[in-house]
Amino acid sequence: MLFISLVIKNLIRRKMRTLLTIAGISVGIMAVVSLVTISNGFENEWIETIKARGADAIIMRKGTVYIMTSSVDEKIKQSLLMMENIESVAGVLVDLMAIEDSPGIVVYGWEPDEFLFQHIKIVNGKWGNQGRFPKDNKMKELIIGTITSENFKKKTGDKINIETDVFNVVGIYESESIFENGSLIMPIKLMQELMGREGKVTFFNLRLKDKNKYPEVKKAIEGKFPELRITASDEAIKQHNGINIAKGMAWATSIIALIVGMVGTLNTMSMSVFERTREFGLLRAVGWRKRRITRMILMESVIMSVAGWFIGSVTGKILLMLLSHYSLTKTFVRGDIPLYIVGEAFVVAMILGILGGIYPAIRGSNLSPMEALRYE
Amino acid sequence: MSEDVLRIKHLVKHYDGGKIQALKGVSLSIKDGEFVSVMGPSGSGKSTLLHLVGGLDIPTSGEIHINGTTITNNKNLDEYRSKTVGFIFQSFHLINTLTALENVQLPMFERISDPHERRERAEILLELVGLEARERHYPAHLSGGERQRVAIARSLANDPQILLADEPTGNLDSKTAAQIINLIQEINHKKGLVVILVTHDENVASHATRKITIFDGMII
Numbered sequence: 213m214l215f216i217s218l219v220i221k222n223l224i225r226r227k228m229r230t231l232l233t234i235a236g237i238s239v240g241i242m243a244v245v246s247l248v249t250i251s252n253g254f255e256n257e258w259i260e261t262i263k264a265r266g267a268d269a270i271i272m273r274k275g276t277v278y279i280m281t282s283s284v285d286e287k288i289k290q291s292l293l294m295m296e297n298i299e300s301v302a303g304v305l306v307d308l309m310a311i312e313d314s315p316g317i318v319v320y321g322w323e324p325d326e327f328l329f330q331h332i333k334i335v336n337g338k339w340g341n342q343g344r345f346p347k348d349n350k351m352k353e354l355i356i357g358t359i360t361s362e363n364f365k366k367k368t369g370d371k372i373n374i375e376t377d378v379f380n381v382v383g384i385y386e387s388e389s390i391f392e393n394g395s396l397i398m399p400i401k402l403m404q405e406l407m408g409r410e411g412k413v414t415f416f417n418l419r420l421k422d423k424n425k426y427p428e429v430k431k432a433i434e435g436k437f438p439e440l441r442i443t444a445s446d447e448a449i450k451q452h453n454g455i456n457i458a459k460g461m462a463w464a465t466s467i468i469a470l471i472v473g474m475v476g477t478l479n480t481m482s483m484s485v486f487e488r489t490r491e492f493g494l495l496r497a498v499g500w501r502k503r504r505i506t507r508m509i510l511m512e513s514v515i516m517s518v519a520g521w522f523i524g525s526v527t528g529k530i531l532l533m534l535l536s537h538y539s540l541t542k543t544f545v546r547g548d549i550p551l552y553i554v555g556e557a558f559v560v561a562m563i564l565g566i567l568g569g570i571y572p573a574i575r576g577s578n579l580s581p582m583e584a585l586r587y588e
Numbered sequence: 589m590s591e592d593v594l595r596i597k598h599l600v601k602h603y604d605g606g607k608i609q610a611l612k613g614v615s616l617s618i619k620d621g622e623f624v625s626v627m628g629p630s631g632s633g634k635s636t637l638l639h640l641v642g643g644l645d646i647p648t649s650g651e652i653h654i655n656g657t658t659i660t661n662n663k664n665l666d667e668y669r670s671k672t673v674g675f676i677f678q679s680f681h682l683i684n685t686l687t688a689l690e691n692v693q694l695p696m697f698e699r700i701s702d703p704h705e706r707r708e709r710a711e712i713l714l715e716l717v718g719l720e721a722r723e724r725h726y727p728a729h730l731s732g733g734e735r736q737r738v739a740i741a742r743s744l745a746n747d748p749q750i751l752l753a754d755e756p757t758g759n760l761d762s763k764t765a766a767q768i769i770n771l772i773q774e775i776n777h778k779k780g781l782v783v784i785l786v787t788h789d790e791n792v793a794s795h796a797t798r799k800i801t802i803f804d805g806m807i808i
Contacts, residue, residue: 213686213689213690213693213703213706213707214703215697218686218690221685221686221690222685224685225685490681491683493681494681494683494694495694496666496669497642497644497669497675497681498669498670498674498675498694498695498742498745499666499667499668499669499670499671499695499698499699499746500666500670500694500695500697500698501666501667501698502666504697504698580645581644582639582644582645585644585677585681
C-alpha cells in the first residue's frame with residue numbers, strides 16, 4: 213500500500229463530508245477565478261479601449277473622482293490646439309442612458325472628423341470616416357456597436373428609443389474594445405442637445421506629436437488651465453476608480469468565499485482528527501513519528517483543496533462562458549480564464565488546504581499515544 | 589546462558605501528581621527468548637508496566653534498559669516503538685477501513701520505503717498467522733480470533749525483539765483464546781523473541797515459561 217492510498221482511503225471513508233468540503237472550497241475558488249477574471253478583464257478592456265482610441269493623454273476637470281462626472285468647456289479645444297506639441301484633440305461626451313427597455317448603457321458623443329473614428333470599423337451601413345458625417349442634428353442619426361445590435365436586435369435603418377426620443381440607426385460598428393461594442397455613438401452636438409449640456413465635453417483625448425514631450429505638455433496645460441487635470445493614458449488606467457473598486461470588490465468577495473472554504477476544511481479536518489483519536493494512538497504506538505501523522509492529515513486537507521481548485525476552475529470557466537453570452541454582462545466578460553489566474557487560484561487553494569489542515573494536524577500528532585488508545 | 593534483553597530497575601510511575609501510585613519500584617530482568625506472563629488484579633499496575641516497557645509512557649523514576657541501553661531518558665521513543673517492540677491489544681485496534689493486508693503494513697511505513705516490499709512482507713506475516721486466505725478482508729468481516737491474528741501479524745511487522753501483549757485473549761471465547769495463545773507461543777519459539785503477556789486468566793498464564801504477579805504496584 214502506498215502512503216497516498218492510505219490518505220485517499222481516509223478521505224473516501226467519509227464520502228459525503230469530503231464531497232461537501234470539496235464543494236465549499238470549489239465555491240471559493242470559483243469566486244476567485246470568475247470575479248478576478250471579470251475585474252481584470254474590466255481593466256484590460258479599459259486598457260484596450262484607451263489604446264484603441266490612440267490617445268496619449270486624457271484631459272478632464274481637476275478633482276474628478278469618476279470620469280463620467282467630469283465636465284470641461286468645449287472652447288478650450290481651440291486653445292489646446294494652439295499649444296506646442298499637440299497634434300490633435302478630440303472631445304468626448306459620455307453618459308449612461310436608458311435605451312429601449314434597458315436601464316442604462318454607455319452612450320458616446322464624438323466629434324465628427326476626429327481621430328477617434330479611425331479605430332472603429334463600420335461593418336454595416338455608412339457612417340464615420342468611410343462615409344458621410346451627419347452634421348445636422350435634426351436627422352437624429354447614430355451608429356451602434358455589434359453587441360448593442362445583437363442585444364437590442366437593431367439593424368441599419370431601424371429606429372431606437374433613447375430616453376424619451378427616437379433615433380435612426382445608420383450603421384453598425386466594431387471596435388477592438390468590447391466596451392465600445394456594447395455602446396453606441398452619436399454626434400457630440402446631438403448628445404449635448406439631448407443632455408442639455410451644450411458646449412460641454414466629459415473629457416478630451418489628446419494626441420501628441422512627440423510622446424516623449426508629455427511632461428512638458430502636462431506642465432504647460434496645467435499652468436494655463438489650473439482647473440484641468442491631464443493624465444497620460446497608462447496612468448489613467450491605474451487611476452480609474454471604477455476599475456479599482458471592481459478589483460477591490462472582486463478580491464474582497466473572493467476572500468470571504470475563501471475564508472468560508474477554509475473554515476469548512478478546518479471543521480472537517482478537526483472532526484476527522486477527533487473521530488480518529490484512537491487510530492492516531494495506535495499509529496503512534498506502532499512507531500509512527502509525529503511528522504508522519506502531520507503529513508498524513510495535511511495531505512488529506514491539501515488533496516481536498518486541490519480537488520476544489522480543479523472543480524472551482526472548471527465551474528468558474530463555465531460560469532464565465534455563460535456570462536459572456538448573457539446580454540447584460542457580455543459587454544465586459546470574455547469567456548476565457550487567463551492561465552495565470554488559474555495558477556494564482558492553485559496557490560490560493562494550496563494555502564487554504566495548509567491553513568485548514570495545520571491546526572488539526574498539530575493536534576492529531578501531539579496526542580499522547582497512551583491517552584489516545586484509551587480514548588472512547 | 590543467554591543475555592538479559594530487558595533490565596528494569598526500581599521503576600516507579602505516579603499519575604495525577606502522585607495521587608495514584610501505579611508502580612512502586614519494580615525491578616525485573618528478562619532474558620532472550622523468555623515468555624513471561626504478568627498477572628495481577630485490575631489496577632495492580634500490570635498494564636502500566638507493559639506501557640512503560642513499550643515506550644508508550646514515561647516512568648516517574650527508575651530505569652529500563654534494552655540490550656544494555658537505557659530508554660527511559662530517550663526523548664524520541666518513536667524509533668524504539670517502531671523497531672524494538674510490537675504491541676497486541678485486548679481490543680485489537682485494527683483500522684476498520686483497511687484490509688487485513690493493509691493493517692499489517694501500517695507499522696512498516698517508518699521502516700520500509702518500497703511499497704512492494706511492504707506488501708510481500710505483510711503477506712508472509714499473514715501466512716504465518718494462518719490468514720493467507722483472508723488478506724483482502726476488512727476487520728468487520730473477520731471473527732474475533734481472526735482479528736487478533738491480524739493484530740499479531742501487525743505486531744511482527746518490523747521484526748521486533750519484544751512482543752508486548754495486553755490481555756490479548758480478553759475479548760475472545762476460551763477455544764479461540766487457546767488458539768491465539770498457542771500462536772503466540774509458537775511465534776515465541778520460532779522467532780526467539782521475548783513475549784511479555786499481561787493477563788488475569790490462569791490458563792493463559794500457564795503457557796508462559798515464567799510467571800510474575802504484580803499486586804499493588806509491586807512484584808510479589
